[in-house]
Amino acid sequence: MQQLKKLYKQILSDYICNQNESDLYIGQNLIKQMIQKNVSPEDVISIHKQALEEFYGELPETVIHAYDFLIEVMVHYGLKVKEHQSLLVKQEEMRIEMDIAAQIQNQLLENEVPKTKCTDIGMISVPLRKMNGDYVHFKYDSANYLGVAVTDVVGKGVPAALCMSMVKYGLDTLEYANSNPSYVLEVLNQLIEKSVDDSMFVSLFYARYNLHSNIFTWSSAGHEPSLYYNAAEHTFYDLEAKGLLLGILPEVKYSQQELELKENDFIIIMTDGVTDFRKNEGFDAREKIKELALSFQHLNAQEMCNTIYQELLKLQDFKLYDDFTVVIIKKNKLF
Amino acid sequence: MNKKTIEIITELDIITARKLGRNEAKRIGFDKVDQARITTAIGELAKNIFFYAQTGKIVIEETIREGIKGIAITSIDKGQGIGDVQKVLEGEHSPTSTGAGLPAVKRLVDSINIESEIGKGTIVKIVKWLS
Ligand SMILES: Nc1ncnc2c1ncn2[C@@H]1O[C@H](COP(=O)(O)OP(=O)(O)OP(=O)(O)O)[C@@H](O)[C@H]1O
Ligand SMILES: [Mg+2]
Numbered sequence: 001m002q003q004l005k006k007l008y009k010q011i012l013s014d015y016i017c018n019q020n021e022s023d024l025y026i027g028q029n030l031i032k033q034m035i036q037k038n039v040s041p042e043d044v045i046s047i048h049k050q051a052l053e054e055f056y057g058e059l060p061e062t063v064i065h066a067y068d069f070l071i072e073v074m075v076h077y078g079l080k081v082k083e084h085q086s087l088l089v090k091q092e093e094m095r096i097e098m099d100i101a102a103q104i105q106n107q108l109l110e111n112e113v114p115k116t117k118c119t120d121i122g123m124i125s126v127p128l129r130k131m132n133g134d135y136v137h138f139k140y141d142s143a144n145y146l147g148v149a150v151t152d153v154v155g156k157g158v159p160a161a162l163c164m165s166m167v168k169y170g171l172d173t174l175e176y177a178n179s180n181p182s183y184v185l186e187v188l189n190q191l192i193e194k195s196v197d198d199s200m201f202v203s204l205f206y207a208r209y210n211l212h213s214n215i216f217t218w219s220s221a222g223h224e225p226s227l228y229y230n231a232a233e234h235t236f237y238d239l240e241a242k243g244l245l246l247g248i249l250p251e252v253k254y255s256q257q258e259l260e261l262k263e264n265d266f267i268i269i270m271t272d273g274v275t276d277f278r279k280n281e282g283f284d285a286r287e288k289i290k291e292l293a294l295s296f297q298h299l300n301a302q303e304m305c306n307t308i309y310q311e312l313l314k315l316q317d318f319k320l321y322d323d324f325t326v327v328i329i330k331k332n333k334l335f
Numbered sequence: 336m337n338k339k340t341i342e343i344i345t346e347l348d349i350i351t352a353r354k355l356g357r358n359e360a361k362r363i364g365f366d367k368v369d370q371a372r373i374t375t376a377i378g379e380l381a382k383n384i385f386f387y388a389q390t391g392k393i394v395i396e397e398t399i400r401e402g403i404k405g406i407a408i409t410s411i412d413k414g415q416g417i418g419d420v421q422k423v424l425e426g427e428h429s430p431t432s433t434g435a436g437l438p439a440v441k442r443l444v445d446s447i448n449i450e451s452e453i454g455k456g457t458i459v460k461i462v463k464w465l466s
Binding site: 040042043046049068071072075076079080082083 | 366367368371372374375426434435438439442443
């Protein structure tokens with residue numbers, strides 16, 4: 001502080017003599033140092049006043065009063081600066097905490113994409129913020145069934161992430177690879193309705209794939225309709241269902257439907273973050289996704305997911321608006 | 336040591352408390368900047384009495400510890416009390432807040448001690464040492 005005071009006086013006296021631009025520049029650099037050292041604005045004014053007194057002896061009484069007035073009113077400025085600094089520290093603490101939470105979430109929700117003989121599966125899930133409100137859960141018993149759940153918590157960030165842990169817990173405890181999709185949704189609905197805050201809703205698309213019969217059975221709780229591409233017909237179908245979001249009412253019944261996957265058919269399951277952008281411009285994201293999927297259907301499922309993500313990101317000027325999740329299941333040619 | 340007590344009843348008393356505090360700080364040997372800080376802190380305490388407890392008092396006295404002089408200010412009232420002191424010190428204001436208040440007081444002095452009981456009253460003691 002004494003050092004900075006001396007420097008301030010030196011630079012000020014230089015400037016008073018020469019009015020050099022370089023002194024102003026040095027002065028600003030000094031102030032930056034003073035800010036780092038937590039010197040308050042009222043301290044700076046006081047240093048300035050003392051410097052003048054040193055240079056010119058007694059200042060006129062009126063000028064002294066004017067400086068005292070300025071010191072007094074600047075006290076509150078100084079307080080604001082300190083408050084700002086302490087907020088920055090708090091923010092940094094929170095950032096670190098969030099990073100750890102996100103890491104834990106990643107570990108908690110980690111789920112490997114299963115490798116099956118007759119299907120090719122790809123997945124991409126990118127959170128808007130640090131914590132993901134989307135979640136993909138696979139269950140695969142290599143003998144018979146593949147189960148896949150794609151879920152989206154209404155809301156984003158930490159609350160959504162916490163709620164998602166609940167959903168994962170529910171999915172884990174259900175031995176569901178071979179369960180009926182409608183049953184899975186009914187059980188999860190009860191769990192979420194009971195245990196999660198009333199303002200938390202979850203959409204979920206659940207499908208069970210029979211690896212022998214190639215029957216794909218699916219059910220949906222308020223989820224973005226999945227796309228089913230029938231290669232023989234060269235046609236896309238929406239897998240739509242009227243199921244209510246999970247967590248709104250107890251004892252909801254869900255229906256399930258099925259289709260048979262044939263060679264080169266594929267299914268695109270996504271969350272609404274994938275389709276919900278540029279709606280106000282009349283942009284039809286689902287059409288765009290169909291277009292992209294068709295032109296990249298020669299790629300494997302993972303590459304298709306990555307490409308669709310990249311292309312859609314471009315269309316949003318590289319700025320996501322929501323958590324983004326796409327799962328693609330392709331029927332392999334070999335079987 | 337001489338002790339000065341100012342009853343806070345009207346808004347004018349806030350100014351009287353500030354004035355006495357500034358004089359006392361000056362007499363003890365605080366520089367202009369610290370005088371301004373001490374006065375600001377007294378103003379915030381007196382304002383809180385006036386707004387939240389209607390009446391109370393501010394006590395200003397010189398204090399000494401290990402040969403170092405300081406100023407101690409105590410605000411005492413029998414008002415509604417503060418529910419969560421911790422939260423208030425972390426900066427939870429009333430909707431009409433001017434954004435200073437007790438967190439600011441804490442930053443302006445070396446120590447702050449708040450004793451408060453809902454329905455009984457509040458005692459805030461602050462000390463600033465001559466550095
Ligand atoms: N003496 C008191 N008696 C009762 N409640 C008090 C007292 N002092 C403070 N409080 C309570 O603590 C809260 C925070 O006080 P503080 O002075 O920090 O901020 P504020 O008065 O709300 O806003 P400002 O920044 O304008 O001072 C007040 O809103 C009030 O509810
Ligand atoms: Mg206040």
